[in-house]
Amino acid sequence: MMKVLAVAVCVIFLQGCITKIVTVPVKVAYKTTKGVVKGTAAVVGAVIPDGDDEDNKDKKEQD
Secondary structure, eight states, X not given: OHHHHHHHHHHHHHHHHHHHHHHHHHHHHXXXXXXXXXXXXXXXXXXXXXXXXXXXXXXXXXX
């Protein structure tokens, strides 16, 4: 019975550490993925520079 109580107390005390162990890698992966997506969008914008201009031309022709 004493061992079960000791394990329960350890779990309660270490719960904050376990949360950090799980959430820190997730945050790092999110930030890394976010940077890669922004970089990809910039490259696509550089390769197709006048993609937005066509939309503006269509709007000007309608006016």
